[in-house]
Amino acid sequence: MAKEYVVGVDIGAQSAKIGIVDKKGNILERAVISTKQKDYKKFVALLTKTIKELSKNVGLRNINGVGVGAPSSNYYTGDMVNASNVVWGKGKIIHLASEISKGLDGLKVTITNDANAAAIGEHKYGVAKQMKNFIEITLGTGVGSGIVIDGKLVYGSDGFAGELGHTCAIKNGRECGCGLKGCLETYCSATGVARTAYEMLSKSKSKSLLRGKKEITSKDVFDAAEKGDKVALKIFEFTGEVMGEKFADFIPFMAPDAIVLFGGLAKAQKYFMPSLLKAMNENVVFLWKDKVSVLISSLKESDAAILGASALAW
């Protein structure tokens, strides 16, 4: 019989979010730790220590298992493979599931791509609750994706399926951390938005609140857009266009009910959604013109990934 609680862990480039979750999907305890540790061993030590502390109230023996969402991670093997956005992950294969399990006295640990975890969370608790076919796009430091077909997450032949952030948005476009050029991630992630800002500012002379800043973040672009800054508005318009054109290419693959946007950047939807929908519907084959919704995740960002990951552990 399954025990009363599970642990959900969401590992991102900056931080890892941890929650103790009950059967109804309530997060009873939660903590955030920094992902930026010297090496994976330090990270795993901090993570397992934190999980043990959080479990004190419910008791570690009442935990059924740990579900982990992490970049470039493989459901079949339990490994994190060349996670270029994580400081200790680039170019390495880390047996993350088994390492975490070791630190928790052999508790069962199941791992998946962080974007897959978000999709599972959305499917179980979010706007995709009634949907059998949808794509969850995670707009974070990178662009991730989790694909649900016929009610099931798509893992593919090797467990890595659903890497839509590394499909080509613009031929011979921006250099991507993965080694390719023009990946969707280089345009539509938080860092992609910042890159667009640098490019647009250098190419024009228009006045902008963003001008003169030493380092521009997507948050800065959002704040400027809120103040009506024209360059900032153009940046989001372009971001939406790139997304829409690429979404038009995803739709014929699986005829989804919807594409769901998740992650920090989704908050800027009012600035990029009009151009996204226009580009998507202009570029998709007639069968799906004006037929596929683009929705914003209804889950709190911190919760979706924790809940999605935790669902793996039942």
Place this chain on the structure above:
Amino acid sequence: MAKEYVVGVDIGAQSAKIGIVDKKGNILERAVISTKQKDYKKFVALLTKTIKELSKNVGLRNINGVGVGAPSSNYYTGDMVNASNVVWGKGKIIHLASEISKGLDGLKVTITNDANAAAIGEHKYGVAKQMKNFIEITLGTGVGSGIVIDGKLVYGSDGFAGELGHTCAIKNGRECGCGLKGCLETYCSATGVARTAYEMLSKSKSKSLLRGKKEITSKDVFDAAEKGDKVALKIFEFTGEVMGEKFADFIPFMAPDAIVLFGGLAKAQKYFMPSLLKAMNENVVFLWKDKVSVLISSLKESDAAILGASALAW
């Protein structure tokens, strides 16, 4: 209890192939009729007449049902929707399954996209027999596709999933029958190869066996390539490049075991496969570099679609 035989029908732009199939996948009787009829009623009349004739030996009462593969056709609704390559299909919704059924005294008729039927045939009898995840690309008058994930054909939310011929290969590229520009189909179908021939001949002055022909077909290009014609070889090299770049974009979606090529043009594989594999592996994200096979269908062209379609009728 299921009866002893089924009928498989493969409707293409030029002709429809019909077979009476037993439980082991043997095609006992077969016929070919022209698709180019005045209207769909004439076509359905000829088709049902032919099926009745072919069934004489086994007896129509021993037929379990009819499976039909047809362009732009919907498994869920039984309709053919705006099949632009079929003379009586463009711009129309035809209730093809129910019309055929009416002509066969109410026999059960199941319909799917012709490319889906080919994928089902490949999965049941061909090179994809052991595969749980693959894409079947049909290189015919158009470019179709059938996608199998976790052993099941992907129909999507509306029954139309798997229209990879209408994803964008070259931005603002060639005009497509579907109304978009740059669709994969406009480059990698038989007609796409002919278009490449016209373009290359008009842009260069190189000698070629293809020069001076009134109308060039992909067969002409193949024949010229067989004789070492440099322009013909370049045409196939370019065709392979376009396919490879686009396949690199399909792979991250579902991490397939293989991509299987089916249809007349696949016969020219020795001319386009080197550039296809090079472009695919150069443009796919590192996770799948040199890991996904591109195979040629092991089924006779006429058989695969008939067998695939017939499998629907059990």
